[in-house]
Amino acid sequence: MxxxxxxxxxxxxxxxxxxxxxxxxxxxxxxxxxxxxxxxxxxxxxxxxxxxxxxxxxxxxxxxxxxxxxxxxxxxxxxxxxxxxxxxxxxxxxxxxxxxxxxxxxxxxxxxxxxxxxxxxxxxxxxxxxxxxxxxxxxxxxxxxxxxxxxxxxxxxxxxxxxxxxxxxxxxxxxxxxxxxxxxxxxVMALDAPNEKMSKSSPRPASYVAILDDPDTVRRKIRRAVTDSGTEIVAREDKPAITNLLDIYAAITGKTVPELEEQYRGRGYGEFKKDLAEVVVEALAPIRERALELLENxxxxxxxxxxxxxxxxxxxxxxxxxxxxxxxxx
The missing domain is CATH 3.40.50.620 (HUPs)
Incomplete structure (x- = not known):
């Protein structure tokens, strides 16, 4: 037993x-x-x-x-x-x-x-x-x-x-x-409204990255994710959008948020989001591929x-x- x-x-x-x-x-x-x-x-x-x-x-x-x-x-x-x-x-x-x-x-x-x-x-x-x-x-x-x-x-x-x-x-x-x-x-919060929880029933496709989204769609959604004023890549209460993106990055890679803050010190939002998009694509692409195979049977x-x-x-x-x-x- x-x-x-x-x-x-x-x-x-x-x-x-x-x-x-x-x-x-x-x-x-x-x-x-x-x-x-x-x-x-x-x-x-x-x-x-x-x-x-x-x-x-x-x-x-x-x-x-x-x-x-x-x-x-x-x-x-x-x-x-x-x-x-x-x-x-x-x-x-x-x-x-x-x-x-x-x-x-x-x-x-x-x-x-x-x-x-x-x-x-x-x-x-x-x-x-x-x-x-x-x-x-x-x-x-x-x-x-x-x-x-x-x-x-x-x-x-x-x-x-x-x-x-x-x-x-x-x-x-x-x-x-x-x-x-x-x-x-x-x-995880919505990409277009970081004060709302990401919802699988949202009528706004830009608010979430679906597990079955193709890689180009994932890249586009993360590239268009809203950011906060300023350029500093830090997790703070007054920066909910970047905090959310840092949390996603950390959850996928296993790195801590402070490690990511240090990694992107002095670098811009564009570079950060480009890297995050590739991390998400790398994590989701094999899942998407396997799921689509399973759905054929x-x-x-x-x-x-x-x-x-x-x-x-x-x-x-x-x-x-x-x-x-x-x-x-x-």
Missing amino acids: DQRQRVFSGIQPSGNLHIGNYVGAIKNWVAIQERYENYFCIVDLHALTVPQDPKELRRKIREVAAIYLASGLDPQRCVIFRQSHVSAHAELTWLLNCIARFGELSRMTQFKDKARKEGTESASVGLFDYPVLMASDILLYNAHLVPVGDDQRQHLELTRTLARRFNNLYGETFVVPEAMILKTGAR PGELEELLEAGAERARKAAAPALHAARAKMGLG
Whole structure:
């Protein structure tokens, strides 16, 4: 029996996976494959909280799977699967809904932000309830650690609250998970608006570098990335654009920001961005090439995902059965 700590994480198959998803999540996942028992999910049920074109969603699910594999995630060393193919995620969500509180969910920042922009009346119940599904994703596998960025910390705290509440009500059942703090690159900002987080659903293609962008597109986007006033290449609060670009450079190369500041002392923004573009191209080009190869054989991708789902179903069954039994449904 595997005695390593369990890690759970996932990405929605919507929009275009970008450099922020790579350096903030996938690159870190690849690095921890040997140390932990890892479950890496394509969270397609979460994608349904906003309207999706079914054909496009199916394509995006395969695309995310291809990027996972092309980035170096190995199905022999971790479990890669589609959330919707493990029905325990939806079933545990209902059980946890019955102990979650309306007030807790209404305070979730992401829901409040989206409801403020689009109006509460038009927001789906799924969007409101999304954090409980996220809690189910994690608790089903009794994950000890969850890699999270700043925008998901509040949701992880709700997961911890629900685990403790269930344990107090029904007896020890779930592991209370801890945050796995990500290193440099956990929060990559938009290239054209460094006060906004880089978003894979952004309507502005210039705001992100997609993992599947071709090399010339990558170079063009980084060349056109906004910069701050002045010419000094330093990470400072009053220089958010250059700070963001330095963070990306550091996350890809493994160099520290102070090392990069020293390397580019006295040099201009143009030279810095030209070098950064080549670093990004060098990191992403082989991933893009391999992902496109994998996408030419969707049947093989589907087989890999189904094999992962079967492993995930077996891993999730004990926690779900225990929760059902303790609530009187056994």
